Amino acid sequence: MESINRLSQALQDRSATITVVGLGYVGLPLALGFAQQGFRVMGLDDDAPKIDRLMQGTDYINGQDAVVQASVSSGKFNPTRDINCMSHSDVIVICVPTPLTKNREPNISYVEGVAKRIGQLMKPGTLVVLESTTYPGTTEEVVLPLVLAGGRVTQVGRDFFLAFSPERVDPGNPSYHTYNTTKIVGGVTPTCTDLTAQLYQTLLERTDLVKKASSSRAAELEKLFENIFRSVNIALVNELALLCNEMSLNVWEILDLASTKPFGFMRFNPGPGIGGHCIPLDPFYLTWKAREFDFSTRFIELAGQLNAHMPHHVVDLIIQGLGSRGLVGANVLLLGMAYKKDVADHRESPSVRVLEILQHRQADVKYLDPMLPAVKIEGVMWRSVDPSEIAKADCCVLMTDHTEFDMDSILKQAKVLVDTRGWTQGRDLSGYACKVVCLGHGQKAAHPVVSLK
Template identity: 45%
Template sequence: MNKLIDLKELLINKLNSKSATIGVVGLGYVGLPLAVEKAKAGFTVIGFDVQEEKVKNVNDGINYIGDVLPADLESLVTNGKLKATSDYSFIKDVDAVAICVPTPLDIYKQPNMAYVESSARAIAANFTKGTLIVLESTTYPGTTEELIKPILEESGLVCGEDFFLAYSPERVDPGNKDFNTKNTPKVVGGITENCTKVAATMYRAVLDGDVHEVSSPAVAEMEKLLENTFRNINVALANEMAILCHKMGIDVWEVIDAAATKPYGFMPFYPGPGLGGHCIPIDPWYLTWKAREYNYHTKLIETAGEINDSMPDFVVQRCAEILNKQEKALNGAKILVLGIAYKKNIDDYRESPVLPILDRLTSSGSSWEAVDPYIPKFMLHGKEVETIPMTAEKLNEADLILIATNHTDFDYEMILSSGKSVLDTRNSYDNLTEENYFKL
């Protein structure tokens, strides 16, 4: 017991004094901002990534994530507070390490834990007694205890005695100007009470947001899925309302705005061309997959996923309807698609619903070009596609202009003044009524 107390108090003292060295495995949309915040808080930080390009960019002070200020990254690297490596033997030099790697779905919508497992094995081969390991990647309940813990204990060290293990889900909203890694509240659940206390100490030493402690990693894993499933289901409701309102000749956005005047019992969610990003469209499926282990069928979650996944088809159907009014067919039409990113003012197109829209336009025989000031090029079925600038000439050439992502950089006055038919999936003009303007 004295040994355990000594290890716990030693690490807590290091964390409170900022003398601990902290590792971050995975330097993507979650990992790099977290590494930067930890270094800004005064810790020495080592970032780990298998992609040499990311490692080189970090060590050269070159930023590639929108939510990180380039000047911050450059300064931290120059001052020796942050460095990156692909050599996991340096795990032995850290006192605490966060795992922030992708957790994608496979083609059967089942969790692919390969990145998490390989990260855990790399840590297990190199970490030392008294280290804190925290999984941040979104995953199904049980991952930390059933997958990570056994792998780490293959080292011969015992969780809760020789090292500390916890789960703390990432909360990142790319492009959000009000909430970021620094000020967003954090949830932490450890394998043991001491694991929780040590992990919470680390986050309190770094973040301004509240750190909420829960009783186990499974609670923290489940609450993350609840957050994103809540949004997924409510967006699906908004999308289904949009389809029904269109059939009834009612403006769904006006309906939502009216409902939002109620000061209790209602929270507005808005329709769109589908769901994108690495979290909201994917995370609920972790829960659906895990539920099968308990012989439970998550009917509401799966139905919501089906509705959201069907929205690209509805968008293309609306394109065809609008072209028909001009006595034109979708087959052979020229479509100018504005926006590739899954939400406005970011450069992230992971799981963007615009990609399946482009697929459906192509299979329908139409030709399209894409405009996105944040994304100069993107991958579609393994092929690189370049976006183009939005010009009056390109607007005038189009048979239909599709606003798929409502970036604030777009010249919306120029879009309307082209006189071409516009299908707006994001209500970019609020309650505009023009002959050539159509909402979802």
């Protein structure tokens, strides 16, 4: 009871020290948020250049350098590689990666490594929160035993506290961010849930933006379901786009029409595939866990297959655009390497997959992306080319609809444009010489109707 009251008071009066482990897309904004709320925050990352950049006042995630500078100079935000900071922390939030292994199975080695060190270094009374996306059961089945094995605490909910609280950040979203998106918290015990709710209430714009789950497992599954929901719906609309292509119908028109229904319909757009650190990977976490229950997640796997096919379809559209020129030796320019609009992130980007397929098929491929001047793909450094390459390309491929791309200028210069984002739809293209091929807008001659009689 004493440790509960002490932590609760330290959260209330902002005297708690919070360590955020992993200063990436999730951890850095979170750490800065806690620092801005008046907590002393230790930002722990094992990537030395990241720590150096933060110490120099650079926000390498959201470009908010002034916030980093003010937080570092006030002593509220302390970027560090020294893991011993855990030993004098009241709260430790884990934001390390949860990738897949080569066999597409969960790789929770980063979480395990951190949990083990927490167990060895933490002081009694600490609240540990896992934010990394993972399968249901990780907090209780993996993190809890590793923390207990350190021997510094003995009973969860009494002399230390443990919870899962998923991050829901949507990079590039102008309306929703960490501080105004409802935060789910699920503790291993009810006390763990309550303390975690109290922690995030200090951060969010309104206290009712914190929603308690019945358990850490429920919170873990809820997070996976959010991402699977997106993956499945994107796959469904991608399938519709492929069908429209065959049927000489326009998927963008079908979506505009369906979107007029004010209830029971939520629009998802087709595209060249799915990317980012979450949507392509997270569904496999649930598929893997489901096997333990002799359960096959067929819908999820089918969605994965459909989405993985889309980069191949884009290459088919490029071949269609090139016509008799053919793909071998063709100068193909990918417009956009980022996995989505206005973000500087090419992790799991379909552009990378399209680039690889084009290279394999002997096209001369380049990319142009104002958000990503250089990217490393399979150990090779690629650099974004000059916009003058648009006019030189045999085919330009709009992969990412960045705001910075000027459609008029691209259409004026390009010989052929493959549009994978519906960018050209609903626009008058008659004044341009450019040949446009749009994903999901079937332009083949309609199939003849064959009588079976």
